[in-house]
Amino acid sequence: MEKIYIKKKDKCTLVTAKPETVEFLLAFSKSLRITEAKGIKFESNLN
Amino acid sequence: MEVQIEDSQLVSHYIQGDERAMAVLINRHNSRLTGFIYSKVSDRELTEDIFQDTFIKVIRTLKRGAYNEEGKFIPWVMRIAHNLIIDHFRKNNRMPMFNATESYNIFAMMNDDCLNAEKQLIKNQIDSDLYNLIKELPEDQQEVLHMRLYKDMSFKEISNNTGVSINTALGRMRYALINLRKLVEANSIVLTN
CATH class of the missing domain: 1.10.1740.10 (RNA polymerase sigma factor, region 2, helix turn helix motif)
Structure with missing residues (x-):
């Protein structure tokens, strides 16, 4: 008998953030420094 | 595990x-x-x-x-x-966003009033030509033209300031424009942008 069934394909693709976005966030995280002076917190980005 | x-x-x-x-x-x-x-x-x-x-x-x-x-x-x-x-x-x-479609594009209807560099140069040239032409006119006509064009005064205000009647001010303006046209033609000056 002819095989009439086809393998089901999962058409639902998982939505995820792009690898570039993740890389950017990790780079941002590494470059961010918080320094505190007289009770005030300063952010600096060391690129 | x-x-x-x-x-x-x-x-x-x-x-x-x-x-x-x-x-x-x-x-x-x-x-x-x-x-x-x-x-x-x-x-x-x-x-x-x-x-x-x-x-x-x-x-x-x-x-x-x-x-x-x-x-x-x-x-x-x-x-x-x-x-x-x-x-x-x-x-x-x-801030609603407008997306342009083939039938309607808002950006085609919008433009800023600023002149581009070339048109600004031409405008400056025209302004300076016109200024020099006005200096060729008789003094009373120059006075009316300055007040009307550059100071945006009404003929009533011009009349009060110069001590002449409104009709005289109107007449001087008329002659000033006629003489200006003659000067433009005589000097072959192009005053359009």
């Missing part, structure tokens, strides 16, 4: 300076958070932007030591994303 480190442990590792913990957190919750944002905004690029902004806020809060451990990590992240989504829709309500 694979052991999964709890989010709270990863957060504390990250606060202590372990950058790898953030990578694990982002990758662990990537699809869940992206799916959540996409379900609200239905735009791939916008989802990406809000995802990025959410984690930037997360990173800054954690690094500043302002994270409250009472709540769980992912509900907190989702709340940040939710607030950013609301901000986005609020901003868009204030």
Whole structure:
């Protein structure tokens, strides 16, 4: 008998953030420094 | 058996300076958070932007030591994303976006009044030519023309200022324009931009 069934394909693709976005966030995280002076917190980005 | 480190442990590792913990957190919750944002905004690029902004806020809060451990990590992240989504829709309500279509393009109807560099040069030339031409006119006509064109005065005001009747002021203006046209023709000057 002819095989009439086809393998089901999962058409639902998982939505995820792009690898570039993740890389950017990790780079941002590494470059961010918080320094505190007289009770005030300063952010600096060391690129 | 694979052991999964709890989010709270990863957060504390990250606060202590372990950058790898953030990578694990982002990758662990990537699809869940992206799916959540996409379900609200239905735009791939916008989802990406809000995802990025959410984690930037997360990173800054954690690094500043302002994270409250009472709540769980992912509900907190989702709340940040939710607030950013609301901000986005609020901003868009204030500033509606117009997408150009083939039949209607708002940008084709809009333009600024500024002249480009070439037209500005031509305008400057015309202004200076006109200024020199006006100097050729008799003094009484010059006076009326200056007041009317450059000071934007009414003929009543011109009449009060010069001590002549309105009809005389009108007549001087008329002769000034006639003489100006003659001068333009005689000198072959082009006064158009």
